[in-house]
Amino acid sequence: MNTMNTMSTLNFDGFGELFPEITELNKPYWDGLAQGEVRLQKCGACGKYQYPAETFCYECGAQKMAWVKVAAEGTVYSFIVVHQLYHKLLKPFMPYTVAIVQMDEGPRMLAAMLGLKSPIAIGDRVKPCIRVVDNERAFLTYVPANE
């Protein structure tokens, strides 16, 4: 049972064109989101989690990285509210928040927070919200932990 919030009331048609290039290295991350879970690399030597993906551990250099499912909850480390329209697909979400989330697992994640009912603050608890684009693609956003 997928316990993550996958709100589907917002429309993400066309968002596929905003996706980064899927490589052999980052594919497990994107496949995870498409399957409703957040995955990070975890080092088999020192146990640190990391993002973005690399062939070696940022902490100890070991080449023992494995992909694991994580809760991906965290706190707002920093954020901005975007009022500039950078792409026509984002117009329905204006203005929207982009946050740096300090994940409980360790890495910091840059992610949009869409459709917020009230302003967020640094230190707020947040939880992942996977947004589905189509059968093969989804992306990670965050919502307040109490939503």
Ligand SMILES: [Zn+2]
């Ligand atoms: Zn390591």
